[in-house]
Amino acid sequence: MSAFTQHATDLQYRLALFGAPPAFAERLHVGRPNIGNRARLMERFDDLLDRRWLTNDGPYVLELERRIAALLGVRNVVAMCNATVALEIAIRALGLTGEVIVPSFTFVATAHALQWQQITPVFCDVDRHTHNIDPARVEELVTPRTTGIIGVHLWGRPADAAALGEIAARRRLRLMFDAAHAFGCSAGGRMIGALGDAEVFSFHATKFLNSGEGGAVTTNDDELAQRMRLMRNFGFAGYDEVVYVGTNGKMNELSAAMGLTSLEAMDAFIAVNRANHAAYAAALDGIPGLTLLRYDDRERSNFQYVVVDVEEAEAGLSRDELQQVLQAEQVMARRYFHPGVHRMEPYRSYFPQAGRVLPETERLTRRVLTLPTGTAVDAEIIGRVCDIIRLAVQHAPQVRERLRATAPASA
Numbered sequence: 239m240s241a242f243t244q245h246a247t248d249l250q251y252r253l254a255l256f257g258a259p260p261a262f263a264e265r266l267h268v269g270r271p272n273i274g275n276r277a278r279l280m281e282r283f284d285d286l287l288d289r290r291w292l293t294n295d296g297p298y299v300l301e302l303e304r305r306i307a308a309l310l311g312v313r314n315v316v317a318m319c320n321a322t323v324a325l326e327i328a329i330r331a332l333g334l335t336g337e338v339i340v341p342s343f344t345f346v347a348t349a350h351a352l353q354w355q356q357i358t359p360v361f362c363d364v365d366r367h368t369h370n371i372d373p374a375r376v377e378e379l380v381t382p383r384t385t386g387i388i389g390v391h392l393w394g395r396p397a398d399a400a401a402l403g404e405i406a407a408r409r410r411l412r413l414m415f416d417a418a419h420a421f422g423c424s425a426g427g428r429m430i431g432a433l434g435d436a437e438v439f440s441f442h443a444t445k446f447l448n449s450g451e452g453g454a455v456t457t458n459d460d461e462l463a464q465r466m467r468l469m470r471n472f473g474f475a476g477y478d479e480v481v482y483v484g485t486n487g488k489m490n491e492l493s494a495a496m497g498l499t500s501l502e503a504m505d506a507f508i509a510v511n512r513a514n515h516a517a518y519a520a521a522l523d524g525i526p527g528l529t530l531l532r533y534d535d536r537e538r539s540n541f542q543y544v545v546v547d548v549e550e551a552e553a554g555l556s557r558d559e560l561q562q563v564l565q566a567e568q569v570m571a572r573r574y575f576h577p578g579v580h581r582m583e584p585y586r587s588y589f590p591q592a593g594r595v596l597p598e599t600e601r602l603t604r605r606v607l608t609l610p611t612g613t614a615v616d617a618e619i620i621g622r623v624c625d626i627i628r629l630a631v632q633h634a635p636q637v638r639e640r641l642r643a644t645a646p647a648s649a
C-alpha cells in the first residue's frame with residue numbers, strides 16, 4: 239500500500255467526513271442549557287401553582303430582582319420577558335431617537351431593538367483583540383442626529399466603559415450596554431450592571447443565567463427604572479390609569495423560578511465553564527492557526543463562550559471548513575456572529591457599503607468559531623472535539639479536497 243493510500247485509509251476510519259461514523263451519537267450544541275437543582279426547581283413550580291400567582295410582579299420575580307440587585311451592587315433591576323424587549327424598553331425609556339451607535343459584531347437583536355422603533359443603528363467597528371466596540375472609531379460617527387451609544391460586552395468581556403463614558407459625556411449622548419452575555423462578569427473589579435445609564439442582560443435558555451426566556455435592565459437611575467416598570471406593564475400606573483405608551487415586557491413566575499434556581503447554581507456553572515475553558519486551552523495548544531480567546535484573570539468571568547480564532551493561512555483550513563468537519567461529527571460549532579449585522583436585512587439594503595468602514599468586524603466574522611461548553615460537556619468530550627480539530631488541521635490538504643469533492647453542486 240502506498241503512503242498516500244495508507245493516509246486516506248486512516249482518515250476513512252477517523253473522520254466522519256471520510257465515511258467514519260460520527261464521533262458523537264447525538265448533536266453537541268453550543269447553547270445546551272444549564273439547569274441547576276432540578277428538585278428545587280420543581281418545588282418552586284409546585285409552590286407557584288399552589289398559590290396560583292403566575293405573572294404580574296409575582297413574588298418570584300420580585301425575589302429575583304432583589305437578589306440580582308444585591309449581587310451586582312445596583313439600585314434597580316427590572317426583570318423582563320427577554321433581553322430584546324428589555325433593550326427596546328430601555329432604549330425608549332432613555333429617550334433615544336434618530337441615530338444610535340452600535341457594533342455590528344453582535345447578535346442581531348442589539349440593532350433590531352433600535353430599528354423596531356425607527357431609530358437608525360449606525361455600525362461602529364470593533365477592536366481586533368477585545369471584539370468590542372472600538373471607542374477610537376465612535377466619535378467620527380457622531381452626527382447631529384446621534385442620541386446614544388450602545389456598547390456590547392461580547393462574550394462577557396467588558397466593553398471600554400470609561401472611554402465610551404467620556405465620549406458620551408462630552409457629546410451629550412446617552413450610554414447603555416447590551417450585557418446579554420455578561421451576567422456574573424466584572425469590569426475593573428466591579429460587577430457589570432451599573433455601567434452607563436442602563437445595562438441589559440439576557441436570561442435566554444442558552445445564556446449563563448437561564449430562565450428559559452427572560453432578561454433584565456439594571457440601572458442606578460431610579461426615575462429611569464420607574465419609567466421602565468411602567469412601560470413593561472402597558473404603561474399602567476394604577477388599576478385603570480395609563481401614563482405612558484407601554485408594552486407587555488413582564489417576566490412570568492415560571493421563568494423567575496427557573497432564574498432563581500439558576501442563580502443559586504451560578505458558582506457551580508462558573509466552575510464547570512472555567513474547567514471546560516482550561517481543558518480547551520490545553521487540548522488546542524499547539525494546533526497551528528487556532529487561538530483560543532482568553533478571559534482576563536483580574537476580572538470575574540462566566541466563561542460561557544469558548545471562542546476560537548482560525549487563521550486559515552496557518553491552519554490550512556478556513557473557519558468554515560473546520561465548522562463543516564465538526565458538524566459531520568455532530569459537533570454543532572457556531573459562527574457567532576457571522577456575517578455581521580450589517581450584512582443582514584434590512585441593514586444590508588440600507589447600508590450596502592457598510593463593510594468598507596468595518597474591516598475588523600468583517601475580518602472577525604470570517605474567523606471566529608464558537609465551541610460547545612457548559613454542564614453538558616466535560617474534559618473527555620472536549621478532548622474528543624479537539625482531537626477532531628487537530629486531525630483535520632494535520633491533514634488539511636486532504637480534508638479540503640474531500641470537502642470540495644463532496645460539496646453540493648450549487649455551493
Ligand code: T4K
Pocket residue numbers: 267268269270271320321322323344345347348390416418419440441442443444452453574
Ligand atoms: N444581545 C446579545 C448580544 C445577544 O447575544 C442576545 C441573544 C440578545 C441581545 C437577545 O437576547 P434574548 O432576547 O434572546 O433574551 C441564540 C439565542 O437564541 C439568543 O438568545 C442569543 N443571544 C444568541 C447568541 O444565541 P441562536 O438562534 O443562534 O441559537 P438557538 O436559540 O437556536 O440555540 C443554539 C443551540 O442551543 C440550538 O441549536 C440548540 C441548543 N438549545 C437551544 C435551546 C433554545 C438547546 O439545547 N436547548 C434550548 O432550549 O440564538
